[in-house]
Amino acid sequence: MLDGGTTVMADGLVASGAPDEIAAAVNAGTKVWILSHMALADHHDLEAKALAAATGIICPSAHAAGELRARHGTPYIVVATPGAERANPAEGSEPQHIVAVAALLPNKCQTLLVEALSRLQDLAWTAALIGSHDADPSYAAVVRAAVEHYGLENRISITGELTGDALEEQWHRADLSVLISRSESFGMSVTESLAHGIPVLVRQGTGAVEALGDTGAGAALDLSDPGTLASTLRTWLSDHALQERWRSRALTAREHLHGWDTTAATVLETLERPPR
Structure with a gap:
């Protein structure tokens, strides 16, 4: 005692x-x-x-x-x-690069993101799923199978857990971050995204909405309709003005992080x- x-x-x-x-x-x-x-x-x-x-x-x-x-x-x-500690602003990529920084777990819904991206193969983009695949190997296998099923191996990389320069390189390349967990007490990858001046998509009803706040640097989505994520990503990929607006607001939010x-x-x- x-x-x-x-x-x-x-x-x-x-x-x-x-x-x-x-x-x-x-x-x-x-x-x-x-x-x-x-x-x-x-x-x-x-x-x-x-x-x-x-x-x-x-x-x-x-x-x-x-x-x-x-x-x-x-x-x-x-x-x-x-x-969050402010980092060097991301420079982005051509084509647009989307990152999802979270362990491969069912709650994090990487399969939903893969399915959404599979509907956008007529547009130019790349994506990276960045996080440990050891916490739930069976779900990680499901995610890999989904990528292969849709023939997206050359567009979606499953990196495993990254740290240091390798993680920073992904942030440096990113144009958009996605955290669509079913539940999230806060969502530190949201503030890490904003620390790099990267806008974020999050799920309504989770703590990630609080992390995004009223920055306007992205959006909180009602994902009860599974098509919402795909339509939002299509709009963002197709609308240069929206990309610039979200990016500008992410850079502003970066300056106000505690x-x-x-x-x-x-x-x-x-x-x-x-x-x-």
Whole structure:
């Protein structure tokens, strides 16, 4: 057991598996803050018990905080949105290059993007699906099979997880970023896109909408109709004025992103608060 006077911040997925230990630590005088960035969907009661026992909860977005309150009625939540560091603006490509930066997982809906792009083979574009294919190998195989099924191997690259210069090269080439997850607590690839002056398409009803904000640097789409993504991409690929408008607004948004120092300051101020 932790001694009184200690402050601990625990990841929500780990903390939700140990509600009794959290309660004991708090009762002994330890401040235990839970960083809740993803629901423990299969263990609602454990999650609820852990959150209720904790000193408080930190969420990465108002969207995530709202979902947590809706599930558990948890009142004491602090929002600390992730930061982003401005990077060199992307130069784009000819033809237009689309990136989707996310692990290959069913929630991230890469198959929907592949299907949408398959309807646009009369237009010039390239795309890259950038993210780990090890988290769910069976879904990654489905994504690869979809690319092959539509004969898009020469237009859609599945890069695997990239870091450093290799990732930066993809950002440098990109003209549009896509994050269409069914659920997203925030969507850090959205702010990374804006940090490079790249507009973004996101799905309505997710935390990625909050990350995009009112920048006008892209759009939040209602994807209940599977044809919406294809029609939006067709419009963007065909409308030079729209490309320029979204690009200009992404460059403006890039200048107003807050850094990780702001996020850290919010978290540190929170951890220093007296217990409830």
